[in-house]
Amino acid sequence: MTRLTAKLLPQLPEGVRPAYDPAAQAAGILHLGLGAFHRAHQAFYTDAALARDGGDWRILAVSLRSTETVDALRAQDGLFTLVERGPHGDRAQVIGAVADALAAARDSQEVLAVFERPEIRIVTLTVTEKAYGFDRASMDIEPGHEAIAADLAAPQQPRGVIGLLVEGLRRRRAADLRPPAILCCDNLPENGPLLRAGVLGFARRVDVDLAEWIAQEVAFPASMVDRITPATTDETAKRAQALIGADDAAAVETEPFTQWVIEENFPQGRPSWEAGGAVFVADVAPFERMKLRMLNGAHSLIAYAGFLAGHAYVRDAMSDASLAVLVDRHIRAAAGTVGRLEGIDLDAYRADLLARFANPAIxxxxxxxxxxxxxxxPQRIFAPATDALTSGADLAPYAFAVAAWMCYATGRDAKGKNYDLRDPREDELRRAVLHAGNDASALVAALTALPSFFPVSLRDSPAFRHALETRLAVMLDRGMPEAIRREAA
Structure with missing residues (x-):
């Protein structure tokens, strides 16, 4: 079978191949975090912008950890297939927005050298919160974070994302170049201000003058992103091959729905991302709050309750009638904490979420x-629960979701099989669970006492604690399926 490369593009039908010549457009964006979500989201929007208006806005994409995707993309001239999977079938689109790919673990100095290219006007990031090393409470870095500590010790040979940004900006300043806008595309509240605070916190510790320059010159626009993108599997490559007639080792699958709300703050210009449906606003926070509380909060409920009820996929969880009732209840409750949003019908958004979760193709x-x-x-569940406590709204949806997480934190499924929590505080969680045993009250006490985690107002609320303990007791004693049935009834 032929491999997807630039030579193959003329043989692909219109609507599948890029609607522009990728080689005719230079790179203007450096992206850190070359995962499936970036390829399904920012690369998709940039592809749409290039197709409509052109411009030197292709992407130099950096993988911070692995080399596999980098090697696959380089062998394919940066091309990859985006497979949109909906209830009515699959659709393929070859994305040409990625100009080149680098692996930071192998090409760290080459990655830093990209910052010195004057044509790079935007840096985007999708690396997940734990990779940054933020201390959200103090709006600073966490000096004890593994990557932060290593990069503070050797700031000109960074490996972590904050260290890379600061050293890259230092080089930019030394070359007397205007700084790029730095756009965080991770699911974090106020991600622009938070990233700015982390970069400044690191810079102040290594070069006060550099920190002052960053504070005055560098834009950190906020954004809200949304597109369900499952982990890539062997089946993804098979679907791409069937749709385009070529092998693709970097294919990604995703849902048809996509959303991107961006703060308009790009001193050196930007691609026409609105061509792909992006919305530019003065304040992203209300949209971010809606998504974190309604979509992500419900996703967390599905993850913990669904996983422990034996549902491997979100679509399976939504086929559980009782759990689907609880998901709907949770989204409705979260919507009550969001407030009015201009141009957004929250009930229609709720209906869209339920349909997206149930999509049988994802x-x-x-x-x-x-x-x-x-x-x-904290952002998905605790924040709306705190608002509900203050307003006197029903606490049951949040208590059930938190209890499901606490049950998940025991690290044992219904058959007694252990699993990794895959949490940055896993060791703390393991110690808390070991101390509490299988007693619901003791487990609630231990997990709500974790430092810098649980809001005091919820922890000290007798009503919320009682709601947690009673639900967790059922989960521990009767199992998650029975807990779901009882709660839905």
Whole structure:
């Protein structure tokens, strides 16, 4: 079978091949975090922008850890197939927005040299929260974070993402070049201000003058991103091959729905991302709040309750009638904490979410979503629960979701089989669970006492604690399927 490369493009039909000549457009974006989501989201939007308006906005994409995807893309001239999987069939589109790929673990100095290219006007990132090393409470870096500590010790040979950004900006300044806008595309509240605070916190520790320059000159626009992108499997490559008639070792599959809301703050210009449907606003926070609480909060509920009920995929969980009732209840409750959003019908958004979760073509693993719970729950579950507590709204949806996470944190499924929590605080969680045993009250006490995690107002609320303990007791004693049935009834 022929491999997907630039030579093959003329043989692909219109609508599948890029609607422009990729080789005629130079790179203007450096991206850190070359995963499936980036290829399904930012690369997709950039492809649409190039197809409509052209411009030197192709992407130099960097994998911070692995080399496999980098090697696959380089062998394919940066091309890859995006397979959109909907209830009515699959659709393929070859994306030409990636100009080249680099592996930071292998090409670190080459990655840093990209910062010195004047044509690079934007740096985008998708690396997940735990990779940054943020201390959200103090809006600073966490000096004890493994990557942060290593890069503070050798700031001109960085391996972590914050260290790479600071050293790259130092080189940019030394070359007397205007700095790029730095756009975080991770699911974090106020991701622009948070990234700015982390970069400044690191820079102040290594070069105060550099920190001052960054504070005055570098833009950190915020954004909200949304597109369900399951982990790539062997089946992904087979689907791409069937649709385009060529082998593709970098194919990605995703849902038809996509959303990108971006703060308009790009001093050196930007691609016409609105060609792909991006929306530019002055304040991203309300949209971010809607997505984190309604979509991501419900996703976490599905992940923990669904996984422990034996549902491998989100679509399977949504076929569980009782769990689907609880998901709908959770989204409705979260919507009540969002407030009005201009141009957004929250009830229609809720209906869209339920349909997206139930999409039979998307194999999104509950175990994949369940990872990094201590990083995700504060924004997804605790924040709306705190608002509900203040307003006197029903606490049951949030109590059930948190209890499901606590049950998941025991690290044992219904058959007594152990699994990795895949959480940055896994050791702390293991110690808390070991100390508490199988007692619901003790487990609630231990997990709500984790430092810098649980909001005091929820922890000290008798009503919320009681709601947690009673639901967790059923999960531990009767199993998650029975807990779901009882809660839905």
């Amino acid at each position: 194999a999104h693993q509950t175990y994949q979503i369940a990872m990094d719970g201590t990083e995700k729950l």
